[in-house]
Amino acid sequence: MLARARKHTHTHKHTHTHTHTLTHFDRKKQEPCEIRVSDFNDANYLLFVAPDSPSVIELHVGLRDWDNLKANGGSEILSRNFPGCEISPQEGFNLALKIDSGNLPRGPWGATGEACATQLSEIKPMLMGAPLTLACQALANGSNPQGGVIKVSMKAPTDCGGGDMYIVGKKDSVVVIFSVDFQDETDKAICKVLLQEFVEAQRSVNSAPSCDYKRGSEPPMELSDIPGIENTPDIAGFISFKLFKDHVKTPEKLKNSVSALVGFNVYQTYHLKATKTYMHMRMRHKSAELLKVLNRAVQTGEEKKEKKTFSGKTFTRS
Numbered sequence: 001m002l003a004r005a006r007k008h009t010h011t012h013k014h015t016h017t018h019t020h021t022l023t024h025f026d027r028k029k030q031e032p033c034e035i036r037v038s039d040f041n042d043a044n045y046l047l048f049v050a051p052d053s054p055s056v057i058e059l060h061v062g063l064r065d066w067d068n069l070k071a072n073g074g075s076e077i078l079s080r081n082f083p084g085c086e087i088s089p090q091e092g093f094n095l096a097l098k099i100d101s102g103n104l105p106r107g108p109w110g111a112t113g114e115a116c117a118t119q120l121s122e123i124k125p126m127l128m129g130a131p132l133t134l135a136c137q138a139l140a141n142g143s144n145p146q147g148g149v150i151k152v153s154m155k156a157p158t159d160c161g162g163g164d165m166y167i168v169g170k171k172d173s174v175v176v177i178f179s180v181d182f183q184d185e186t187d188k189a190i191c192k193v194l195l196q197e198f199v200e201a202q203r204s205v206n207s208a209p210s211c212d213y214k215r216g217s218e219p220p221m222e223l224s225d226i227p228g229i230e231n232t233p234d235i236a237g238f239i240s241f242k243l244f245k246d247h248v249k250t251p252e253k254l255k256n257s258v259s260a261l262v263g264f265n266v267y268q269t270y271h272l273k274a275t276k277t278y279m280h281m282r283m284r285h286k287s288a289e290l291l292k293v294l295n296r297a298v299q300t301g302e303e304k305k306e307k308k309t310f311s312g313k314t315f316t317r318s
Contacts, residue, residue: 030054030101040266041154043124046093057099058087059120063127065153066094072150073130081107081119081126097123122259128152129262135167135174136248136258144169149226154178154265163235163265168222174243175222176261180268181235190275191236194268198239209257210242 032051038044044062063069078086082097082105089096099105099116109115119126131150138144150167168175180195182188195213202211214220215237222240241261248254308314 039124040269041124041128044093046090055101057101058096059099059123060089060093060096061123061127062089062093063095063124066127068152069127069130072152073134074127077126077130077133081109083107095127125259125262128154129258131167132165132174132176132258132261133254135169136243136254138169139172139174139243139245140248140254144171144174149223151226165261166223166226172244174248175240176243177220177223177238177240178264179219179235179238182272187272187276188236190272191268194271194275195237195239207246209244209247212240212242214238214240 031049031054033047033049035047036045037047042062042064046058046060048058048060050056050058066074078095082099085097085099085105087096087098097120099120101113104111104113104116107116107119109119131152135144135150148169150169152165152167154163154165163179163181166177166179168177180191182191192215198211199213202208212220217235219226220238220240223238243257247257
């Protein structure tokens, strides 16, 4: 039914499965299925095709902080892209869509099987980025209100990281702020170096959004009025990205900007794990080299020399 659904599994303490690309609906391969997968940011999916209706797909999605996302653009974007497709979700999920491959919904992306499958595969960044999408659209149209702050809970603090996203609308820009937290102190130290690199790299990249990083629990000026945020325990810090009108003036630029920012939490977690893996490889290699040196330095026992008499006979001294 959904042709070439590629899956990639990462294993830490838990197993996360990512569905990367659903390329198209294949009517020649309609068969019942029930697939449950999970993604970063505490997202869960259930893809269900009933045996008696092989042409109808149900996609149940569980997202963190869905009530907040729904009230801040999630419901609007969902009904715009999948009109008339919402159904009651199963227990443990927040929303569900019902798609008939013989009668595809007509969203702004068109009504082709390939386009519909692509939209389904991108439903998480579409919905988690709904508040940011609306703020950027208002910025592009010149109607962005000033002073409003929207908080989106991205992920609970775990050994894989966590934190919140804050969207601050201004007349000439949209500021997106992430609070970054890790339970492990080593992870926090590595993450601080990684976040500082964003600031350094931004200076050498033309037309990139401006970036600012503040270490510790002191929030940026834009969040000074948020109650309780100053009581945040010692975290890796706050990183801010400022989007201007040039970054969102076309639908393609807006989509790329929103997707990159919504995936920031996953991006930093990936690079943190990659950094730790590289450091462990270097340490193992260094340990192996030191063991080789130690093995070469071991002194072998002196061999006993044979003792011979004047006549040539050998004897062993007791």
